[in-house]
Amino acid sequence: MDQLPELVPFLLEPKSEIKLLALQHLLGVSDNQEARDILKSTQIINNCIKLITDSNHVVVRHALTILINLCQDADMLNDIVKKNIVPRLVDGTTDTKNKMSEIFAMLLSNVTHTKEGCLSLMQCGKELEAFFIMKLVQVLTMDSNQEDYFKSTKNNWIVNIILNVTQIQEGRKIVLDKENQIFKEILPLVRHENVIKRRGILGIIRNCCYSEQHHDYLISAEVDILTKLCLPIRGNDKLDDDDLLGLHIDLHNSSLPIGNERDQDRECRKMVVESLIFLTGTKKGRVSMRNAKIYPILRNLFNFETEEELRDNVEKVVELIIRDEEGDPTPEEIEQMNKRQKLEDEDAQFETDEI
Secondary structure (H helix, E strand, O other), X not given: OOOHHHHHHHHHOOOHHXXXXXXXXXXXXXXXXXXXXXXXXXXXXXXXXXXXXXXXXXXXXXXXXXXXXXXXXXXXXXXXXXXXXXXXXXXXXHOOOOXXXXXXXXXXXXXXXXXXXXXXXXXXXXXXXXXXXXXXXXXXXXXXXXXXXXXXXXXXXXXXXXXXXXXXXXXXXXXXXXXXXXXXXXXXXXXXXXXXXXXXXXXXXXXXXXXXXXXXHHHOOOOOHHHHHXXXXXXXXXXXXXXXXXXXXXXXHHHXXXXXXXXXXXXXXXXXXXXXXXXXOOHHHHHHHHHOOOHHHHHHHHHHOOOHHHHHHHHHHHHHHHOOOOOOOOHHHHHHHHHHHHHHHOOOXXXXXXX
């Protein structure tokens, strides 16, 4: 281990065979925290970043993988973020001819586990604001007219990147901007067959629903987030005429595809209900949910769930939308609203687990 620093200069060796030997050895130990501690005082980050534009694809793959492993260390992750690496990672991720685009996206996902990485991607307040994220969304949705669009497992990491940026207020503001249409572009993916992608999209929706200042846009006819959220939990239950009265046509018995099933993934259903809970945070949100007549869907979901936590969350939504709006909020509700606003104004606490 003590000899590891001596290998780092060989990463810039002109001879490919020597460079590759050094990369292979460092790659083998970069997943080890003891090795990372020893390498912190070296130029390994700078040298690997230089190698991600190398003409040798094996060199690029090894360099990217080493950087991904180094991201497991918080100090090294912060150092990587500070190296202005985001533009190069976006280029590598969005280059449709790049066979290693997924590895570039994986590293970009790691970089956006920090607020600084998210801000670098969003370019907030700068000339290129939203440019990088829009490039990513363009690649994510470019095959939307293809038959396998809702089956393909490509670009899952891009979904994870967008999920990361919506954990901060600045990110939600850009993703929900009406002009760039990012949110509307990715919203149909809530119906994707791949559970990883579905979880990511529903996580993005949940994060955006947390932002009460954007509730008007979310519940507007332009987005109609309530219908989109109800589709995964609708199931194939046959609703009677009274239940269908006032319910969006897309949720009617006759509109459902044959064999329609409620989302079988617990995490997906959980995020749908959490999104609805956030939407009850404003009076307009609660009124819209009443007007959308979604109670029968929530009722059937409650009967479907077997876990107490999920049933309690569904019940919480129902209680909030059927209660009388008259009168001032209770002290407990005021405290909850203050907490939510405080969290909205604070830096995000990032969850580093992948979707």
